Amino acid sequence: MFVRRGDLAPGRDRSSRFLPWIIALMVYLAGLALSATMALEQVIDRWSAGLKGSITIVVDPSVNGGEAETDARVEAALSVILTTQSVLSATPLAKIDVAGLVEPWLGKDVLSLDLPIPRLIDVTLVPDSGFDLAGLTRRLDSAVPGTQIDDHKVWLQKILRLARTSELIAILIVVLIALAAGATVMFATRTGLAVQRDVIEVLHLIGARDTYIARQFQGNAVSLALWGGLLGLLFTGVTVLALWLLARDLGSSLLPAVRLSLPFLGALAMLPLVGAIIASVTARFTVMRFLARML
Amino acid sequence: MVRFENVGMRYGDEADVLRDITFHLEPGSYHFLTGPSGAGKTSLLRLMYLAHRPSHGSVSIFNHDVTTTPREELPSLRRRIGVVFQNFQLLDHLSTLDNVALPLRIAGARRETIQEHVAELLTWVGLGEHLDARPRTLSDGEKQRVAIARAVINRPSLLLADEPTGSVDQEQGSRILRLFEELNKIGTTVVLATHDRTIIERYQHPVLRIEQGTLSVRWDITKGKK
Numbered sequence: 453m454f455v456r457r458g459d460l461a462p463g464r465d466r467s468s469r470f471l472p473w474i475i476a477l478m479v480y481l482a483g484l485a486l487s488a489t490m491a492l493e494q495v496i497d498r499w500s501a502g503l504k505g506s507i508t509i510v511v512d513p514s515v516n517g518g519e520a521e522t523d524a525r526v527e528a529a530l531s532v533i534l535t536t537q538s539v540l541s542a543t544p545l546a547k548i549d550v551a552g553l554v555e556p557w558l559g560k561d562v563l564s565l566d567l568p569i570p571r572l573i574d575v576t577l578v579p580d581s582g583f584d585l586a587g588l589t590r591r592l593d594s595a596v597p598g599t600q601i602d603d604h605k606v607w608l609q610k611i612l613r614l615a616r617t618s619e620l621i622a623i624l625i626v627v628l629i630a631l632a633a634g635a636t637v638m639f640a641t642r643t644g645l646a647v648q649r650d651v652i653e654v655l656h657l658i659g660a661r662d663t664y665i666a667r668q669f670q671g672n673a674v675s676l677a678l679w680g681g682l683l684g685l686l687f688t689g690v691t692v693l694a695l696w697l698l699a700r701d702l703g704s705s706l707l708p709a710v711r712l713s714l715p716f717l718g719a720l721a722m723l724p725l726v727g728a729i730i731a732s733v734t735a736r737f738t739v740m741r742f743l744a745r746m747l
Numbered sequence: 748m749v750r751f752e753n754v755g756m757r758y759g760d761e762a763d764v765l766r767d768i769t770f771h772l773e774p775g776s777y778h779f780l781t782g783p784s785g786a787g788k789t790s791l792l793r794l795m796y797l798a799h800r801p802s803h804g805s806v807s808i809f810n811h812d813v814t815t816t817p818r819e820e821l822p823s824l825r826r827r828i829g830v831v832f833q834n835f836q837l838l839d840h841l842s843t844l845d846n847v848a849l850p851l852r853i854a855g856a857r858r859e860t861i862q863e864h865v866a867e868l869l870t871w872v873g874l875g876e877h878l879d880a881r882p883r884t885l886s887d888g889e890k891q892r893v894a895i896a897r898a899v900i901n902r903p904s905l906l907l908a909d910e911p912t913g914s915v916d917q918e919q920g921s922r923i924l925r926l927f928e929e930l931n932k933i934g935t936t937v938v939l940a941t942h943d944r945t946i947i948e949r950y951q952h953p954v955l956r957i958e959q960g961t962l963s964v965r966w967d968i969t970k971g972k973k
Contacts (some may be wrong), residue, residue: 459838459849654836657798658897659826660853661819747800747818 459655460668465647468672471640472680475633475731479684479723480691482629486723487692489622490716496615503604507575507585509533509542512598513568526571529596533573536588538581545572630730637673637734644669645742656746666739670732677731681724688720748774748905748936749795754804756790763802764790765960772938774904777931779947780940782957788940789833791957792907795938796830797821809904826854829903831911833940835894837882843869844878847896854901868896872926873919887914895923899930906930908939912946924950 511529514521526544533542550569551562562569577583585603592599645652655665696712749772756765765787772778780788793799794806797813805814808824816824829850837846847865856864869875872892882890891914898906906927912920924946931937938955941947947954956963 459841459845459852650836651838653798654838655849655853656822657796657825657830657836658850658853659822661822664853744818747798747821 458668458671460644460648460651460672465640465644467640467643468676471636471673471676472683474636475677475680475727476684476687478629478633478636479681479727480687482626483684483688483720483723484691485622485625485629486719487688487695487716489619490713490719492618493615494711494713496611500608500611503608505577505579507577507604508602509573509575509592510600510602511571511573511596512600513570522568522571525596525598526573529573529592529599532591532595533575533588536584536591538578538583540576540578542573542575545574547571630726633677633727633730634734637677637731638738640676641669641673641735641738642742644672645739652743652746656743662740662743665743666736669735669739673731673735674728677728678724681727684727685720685724688723692720748772748776748809749938750805750807751794752805752807754794754801754806756794756799757802763960765794765801765957768804768957768962770955770962772936774936775931775934777927777937777950777952778939779950779952779954780938780957781942781944781947781954784942786957787960788957789909790960791955792830792909792938792940795905796828796907797825826850826901827904829898829901829906829935831891831894831898831906831908833909833913835882835890837890837893837897839882842879842881843874843885843893846882846893847900849897850901856901865896865900868900869893872896872922888916888919891915892919892923895926899926902930902933903935906935906937908937910941911939912941912943920946 509529511522511526514525530542530544533539547569550572553572554562554569558567585601589601592601652665692712749770751768751770754765754768755763757763768791780791782788790799794801795808797808800806801814805812807813809827811820811824813821813824838849841849844862844865847869848861851861851864866875866878869878872895874880874889874892874896877885877889882893885893891911895908895911898908908927911927912923915923927937927939928950939946
C-alpha cells in the first residue's frame with residue numbers, strides 16, 4: 453500500500469520514451485562543441501603566451517660577403533639587441549634549425565644548395581616592461597641595415613580572431629542545441645498532454661490547479677532529461693578521454709597537450725543539469741499554455 | 748448554495764442542450780435530478796461541477812457567479828464539490844487507494860492523513876481488501892464505490908452524483924444512499940441524478956425533473972407539484 457507522488461499515466465505516450473535518447477544526443481553534441489572550444493582556447497592561449505613575450509629578428513644574408521659577412525651581421529645585431537633595455541635574452545638560431553623551418557618548402561638538402569638563407573635571432577623580453585620596439589628598429593637599421601623585426605602582431609591578431617570566431621560558433625552551436633532540446637521537450641509534452649487529456653480533465657474537476665498538473669509534467673520531463681543528459685555526458689566523457697589520449701600520444705610540438713582542467717570538467721558536468729532546467733522550463737511553459745485554453 | 752437563473756448551455760456551435768433553467772438549492776438540501784436519457788441531466792450536472800460555463804444566464808455556486816469567476820479561482824470552488832461521474836472517471840493507472848486519495852493529495856493533505864482516511868473509507872464501502880487493485884480489475888459495482896469514495900473523501904459541501912447506484916446491487920445501493928443521507932445530515936448539499944423511481948419515492952426528497960433540456964417540473968414529493 454502506498455500513495456503515489458505522480459498522477460499521470462507513465463508510459464502512456466510513446467514519444468516520451470525517445471526523449472532521453474534525444475537529450476542524450478544533444479548533450480553529447482553540446483559536450484563535443486564545448487570540448488572543442490576549450491581545447492582550441494588552450495592551444496591558442498599557449499601559442500599566444502609563447503609569442504607575446506618574444507620578438508624575432510630577421511638578419512638578411514650577405515649576398516657578396518659570404519657566410520663570414522653574414523655571421524658578422526648577426527654578431528652586430530646581437531650586440532645592439534643585448535644592450536637594449538627590457539631584453540632578457542637573445543639567441544641566434546643555428547643554420548640547421550633555420551634550414552629545418554624552410555624544409556617543407558625547399559626540401560631537406562637546403563644547406564647543400566648554398567642558398568642565402570636569412571638568420572633568425574629569437575629575442576625574449578622582460579614581461580610587461582614597456583619594451584621600445586621603435587627604438588630598437590632605429591638602432592638596428594643604422595647598425596645592421598636590412599634587418600627586420602617581427603613582433604608577431606599580425607599572427608597574434610589572426611590567432612585571436614580565429615579564437616573569437618570559433619568561440620562564437622561554439623556558442624551558436626550550443627544555443628541551437630538548447631533550442632532544439634527545448635523544441636523536442638515541447639513536442640513530447642504536447643503529445644503527453646494530448647494523450648493524457650482525460651487524466652488532466654479529471655484532475656481539474658477534482659480541483660487541481662494548473663501549477664499542480666504542470667509540476668507533474670515538469671517532474672516527468674526533468675527525470676527523462678536527467679537520464680538522457682547523464683547518458684550523453686557519459687558518451688562525451690568517453691569521446692573526450694579517447695581524443696585526449698590520442699593527442700597526448702601524438703606528442704607534437706605543433707599541437708600542445710590539452711589539459712583536462714577543473715572548470716572544463718565542471719562545465720561538462722553541468723550539461724545534464726542545464727538540459728534538465730531547459731526541460732523543466734519548457735514543460736511548464738507548454739503545459740500552462742495548454743491548460744489556459746481549458747476551463 | 749446553487750442558483751441557476753435563465754441558464755442555457757450548448758456544446759460548441761450546436762443547438763442548446765439546456766434552455767432557460769432556473770432553480771435554487773438551499774445549503775444542506777437534498778434533491779433528486781431525474782428525466783429521460785438525453786434530457787440534459789449530465790449537462791446540468793456539468794454546469795454544477797464547473798466543467799462547463801453556461802452559454803447564457805447566470806450560475807452561482809457558493810455565492811460565486813461562475814459565469815464571470817476567473818478560471819484561476821475555479822479550483823478552490825471545485826474542491827468543495829464532490830462528483831460521482833456516471834462513467835466513474837477513475838484513473839486506470841492508479842490503485843484504488845490512489846484514486847480515492849486524489850482529492851486529498853490535490854488539496855495538499857499529509858501522506859499519513861491520506862493513508863489513514865482513505866483506507867478507512869474504502870473499508871467502509873467494502874473495498875478494504877482492494878486497496879492496491881487497479882480499476883480494470885474491479886467490477887462495475889466496485890468501481891462505482893471507488894468513485895463514490897473519491898467524491899466524498901474530503902467532505903464536500905456539494906455532492907453531485909450521476910446515477911451512483913446504477914451499477915451496484917440493492918444492498919450496496921442502500922449503503923451508498925445511507926452514506927449520502929449521513930453526509931446530508933451533517934450539512935452537505937446533495938444532488939443525485941437517477942432514473943430509479945423507487946429511490947425517489949423511498950427517500951422523499953424534492954425532485955428536479957428535466958425534459959428536452961428544460962426543467963419542466965419542479966416537484967416536491969412531500970408537497971405535491973409546484
